[in-house]
Amino acid sequence: MNVYLIGMLISMVAYVVIGFFISRTVKNANDFYVAGRKAPTLLIVGSLVASYCSTGLFMGDVGEAVRGTYTPVMITIAMLVTGYVLGSIFFGKYLRRSEVLTIPEFFGKRFQSRKMKVLASLTSLVIYLVYMLSIMQGIGTLMSYVTGLNYNVCIALALVCFTVLTITSGSKGVLITDTIMFGVFTVAAFIGAIVIVVKAGGWNEAVSALTAHNPALFSWHGTAVASGYSSSDNMVWAVMTGITWIAVCMVGPWQSSRYLMAKNEHTVVRSSCIVAFCVFIIEFLMMTVGAFVIKLNPAIVNEPSNAMIWAAMNVMPLILGVVMLTGVLAAGISSATTFLSLIGSAFANDLIEVKDEKKKVRIGRIAIAIAAAVILLLAVINPPNIYIIMCLSGTVVVCAWFPVCIASIWSKRVTRTGAFCGMLFGFIGCAVMKILSTAGILSLPIYLDAFFVGIVLNILGLVIGSALTKVSPEEKEEREKLMKTPDSEFDKKEIKKTRKYIYGYMISGVAILLVLLLLWALPYAKTI
Amino acid sequence: MTEIIIAILLGVFVVATGVFSLIRFNRDMAHGSKCEKKGECDR
Numbered sequence: 271m272n273v274y275l276i277g278m279l280i281s282m283v284a285y286v287v288i289g290f291f292i293s294r295t296v297k298n299a300n301d302f303y304v305a306g307r308k309a310p311t312l313l314i315v316g317s318l319v320a321s322y323c324s325t326g327l328f329m330g331d332v333g334e335a336v337r338g339t340y341t342p343v344m345i346t347i348a349m350l351v352t353g354y355v356l357g358s359i360f361f362g363k364y365l366r367r368s369e370v371l372t373i374p375e376f377f378g379k380r381f382q383s384r385k386m387k388v389l390a391s392l393t394s395l396v397i398y399l400v401y402m403l404s405i406m407q408g409i410g411t412l413m414s415y416v417t418g419l420n421y422n423v424c425i426a427l428a429l430v431c432f433t434v435l436t437i438t439s440g441s442k443g444v445l446i447t448d449t450i451m452f453g454v455f456t457v458a459a460f461i462g463a464i465v466i467v468v469k470a471g472g473w474n475e476a477v478s479a480l481t482a483h484n485p486a487l488f489s490w491h492g493t494a495v496a497s498g499y500s501s502s503d504n505m506v507w508a509v510m511t512g513i514t515w516i517a518v519c520m521v522g523p524w525q526s527s528r529y530l531m532a533k534n535e536h537t538v539v540r541s542s543c544i545v546a547f548c549v550f551i552i553e554f555l556m557m558t559v560g561a562f563v564i565k566l567n568p569a570i571v572n573e574p575s576n577a578m579i580w581a582a583m584n585v586m587p588l589i590l591g592v593v594m595l596t597g598v599l600a601a602g603i604s605s606a607t608t609f610l611s612l613i614g615s616a617f618a619n620d621l622i623e624v625k626d627e628k629k630k631v632r633i634g635r636i637a638i639a640i641a642a643a644v645i646l647l648l649a650v651i652n653p654p655n656i657y658i659i660m661c662l663s664g665t666v667v668v669c670a671w672f673p674v675c676i677a678s679i680w681s682k683r684v685t686r687t688g689a690f691c692g693m694l695f696g697f698i699g700c701a702v703m704k705i706l707s708t709a710g711i712l713s714l715p716i717y718l719d720a721f722f723v724g725i726v727l728n729i730l731g732l733v734i735g736s737a738l739t740k741v742s743p744e745e746k747e748e749r750e751k752l753m754k755t756p757d758s759e760f761d762k763k764e765i766k767k768t769r770k771y772i773y774g775y776m777i778s779g780v781a782i783l784l785v786l787l788l789l790w791a792l793p794y795a796k797t798i
Numbered sequence: 799m800t801e802i803i804i805a806i807l808l809g810v811f812v813v814a815t816g817v818f819s820l821i822r823f824n825r826d827m828a829h830g831s832k833c834e835k836k837g838e839c840d841r
Contacts, residue, residue: 341804348808352815359819490800539823546812755826765827772823776816783809791801 274583275417277592278599281454282431285447285603289435292443299630302440303371303615305531309445314541316449317528318354319548320604322519323455325408328598331553332560333575338486338493340561342508344790347553348782349512351546353519355775358542362526363535364679364752370530372612373523373671374620377693380678380752381686382744384623389690390671391620393697394523397667398609398616399645401524405609406649409602415579416595422650429649432603433642436610437635444607445531451600458590458597459552462578463559465586470562477793479565487561488794503716514721517668521675524608524664535759536768543775550782558790614638666704669724670697673732679752681736686745688736695731700724 296302305313334343370376374394378387406425413424435443470476477488486493491501519525529538556578563570563577566585570577582594617637624630670693677684677692703720706712714720759765 341801345804345808348812352812355819356815359822488801490804760827768823769820772816772820776813776820779809779812779814779816782812783806786805786808787802791805794801795799 272417273588274592274595275413275419277596278413278417279427281596281600282427282603285451285600286431286434286438288447288450289439289443292446293438293440296440296442296631299371299619299627301442302631302634303611303619305440305442305445307369307531308533309531309537310533311537311540311544313445313449314528314532314537315544315548316452317445317531317604317608318525318541318545319456319552320448320452320601321524321528321608322545322549322605323452323552323601324405324605325412325598325602326404327553328455328459328556328578328601329408329412329575332556332578335557335561336564336571336574336577338484339504340488340557341490341492342504342511344554344557344786345505345508346512346515347550347557348786349509350515350519351550353516354525354542354546354549355539355772356516357520357526358529358539361521361675361679362529362538362542365526366529366532366535366538367752367756371619372530372615373527374616377674377678377689378620380745380748381689382742382748383686383690386686386690386693387620389693391616393670393693394667395613395616397664398524398613399641401664402606402609402613402641402645403649405602405606406645409599409606410649411575412579412595412598412602415576416583425649426646428599428603428606429642429646432606432610433638435603436607436614437638440614440631440634441531441611444611445528447607448604451597451604454593455597455601456548456552458594459556461590462582462586462594462597463555465590466559466562466566466581469585470565473789474793474796476562476565477790478797480561481794481797483564485798487564488790489798506717510717510719510722514665514668514719517672517721517725518664521671522664522668523671524605524612527612534764535756536764539768540771543771543778546775547778547781550778551785554785554789610638610641613641617641663704665719665721666697666700666724669700669721669728670694672696673725673728677732678749682746682749683736683741684732685736685739685741687739688732688734691731691735692728693731696724696728699727 300306331343334340365373365376368376368379370379372391374387374390377390378384406429409428410421410425413419413428414421417424435447439447467473467476471479480487484493491504532538532541560577563581563585567580570580578598579595582591586594614634614637618624618630618634622633624633673696674689674692678689700720700723703712703714703723707714707720
């Protein structure tokens with residue numbers, strides 16, 4: 271049996287066993303859906319980073335760097351991390367304050383409208399399904415490439431692992447295993463990166479050699495210019511995508527829902543400050559070191575997404591290679607558990623309003639099992655037209671949610687009709703534009719991404735809908751409740767501590783500047 | 799040269815969002831403690 275397969279199987283069994291032990295502490299719906307609302311900063315950080323880092327980072331983003339869009343993607347990453355802190359300050363802590371189980375429930379409560387709750391739930395479910403399919407693709411490709419097993423067997427194995435884990439332990443188990451997996455893939459990424467850098471002859475030597483070989487690889491415009499895009503097109507794309515992803519990190523349901531589990535509002539703000547730096551460093555390290563793999567194996571440009579996998583199997587010592595690949599698998603599984611638990615809560619808490627606590631947990635578990643079966647079926651059959659749905663990335667749900675999330679907190683005038691129209695128009699506008707451009711029916715200029723079309727339509731719906739209706743006394747009361755900071759948050763020691771985290775985040779901005787300058791821009795400028 | 803400018807701009811952007819967030823956080827805490835005392839926490 272392949273040693274990588276043994277490593278992966280052991281890690282999957284370990285996660286299931288841990289999940290089984292955690293399941294014994296799940297007593298009610300609060301435990302199952304929001305981990306008892308007692309999670310400390312470490313667990314929220316672990317879950318946020320693990321939800322962000324899936325196979326898409328270790329294979330997709332690394333592939334982009336190898337393909338030659340290193341700088342545009344790096345700009346997007348440095349921009350998006352700010353979304354975590356902005357999101358926690360302007361949305362996350364108010365979401366935590368509302369004490370709901372899901373974000374759709376937050377909309378329903380804030381606007382006193384079941385329609386809002388159902389619409390938010392349906393828009394998010396579409397995206398969860400798309401994300402789950404893309405994660406399954408990543409896990410299947412990774413496992414079959416490494417182990418030589420049949421693709422369908424690989425996805426079935428992984429799916430059984432994370433479905434059992436999610437069903438038994440719910441959000442509590444997801445939080446804890448996410449944090450363990452975060453530790454596994456972060457350690458693996460750091461040690462793996464050191465080995466690749468050493469084998470590539472040192473950091474500066476690798477940047478110089480690759481720049482001499484291909485001057486465009488680390489340049490601000492990247493090699494994509496060779497594919498017919500202008501240099502400025504690449505920059506515009508990077509900034510536009512950066513803005514889009516700031517919004518995704520601010521209110522994306524698989525990210526901001528983690529705040530519902532935080533033990534208080536200070537935990538929300540503190541965790542976001544740490545996550546911003548962690549995400550940047552992991553992305554920077556993996557993308558840059560991924561590009562270094564070209565020096566070790568120039569042919570990797572023909573299969574860029576497999577750069578880290580190839581390095582783990584051919585450059586690293588055997589044990590480290592196993593840990594690295596197990597870490598990449600952990601990144602995929604951790605994202606999958608988050609999405610699967612969100613699907614369960616969307617059904618049991620939002621679409622079917624179950625009052626009884628035990629029944630709510632039971633229906634959530636059944637919904638997770640059914641969703642897993644549907645996802646497995648779709649992933650195995652892989653219908654020819656599925657690519658049309660797969661284009662609906664996280665940006666679509668953010669188009670539907672972003673202006674409504676912000677307005678629900680910061681606007682006195684927004685009404686349930688305005689919020690409903692905004693969410694509906696934003697979702698339809700963005701989804702239709704994405705589908706038309708993917709199908710080749712419509713060609714959008716680079717500065718007019720479907721995201722911006724959706725956001726404009728969302729704001730129009732919000733403004734027009736709110737102008738035609740009046741804020742009800744119940745809506746006014748709900749907003750006033752949100753604006754009232756709980757007494758427990760006014761602990762002077764806690765405030766001082768949170769302030770230190772925000773200072774730390776600002777210092778991390780300086781660190782990001784130095785990392786980019788010393789490890790990318792200056793070595794590149796010296797060679798060119 | 800462009801790469802150096804991009805690196806500086808990105809770092810400055812992150813710091814700027816930190817300053818913005820700190821101002822908002824301080825205002826929330828100050829406002830909260832004042833209006834709590836007066837019992838008029840609507841902004």
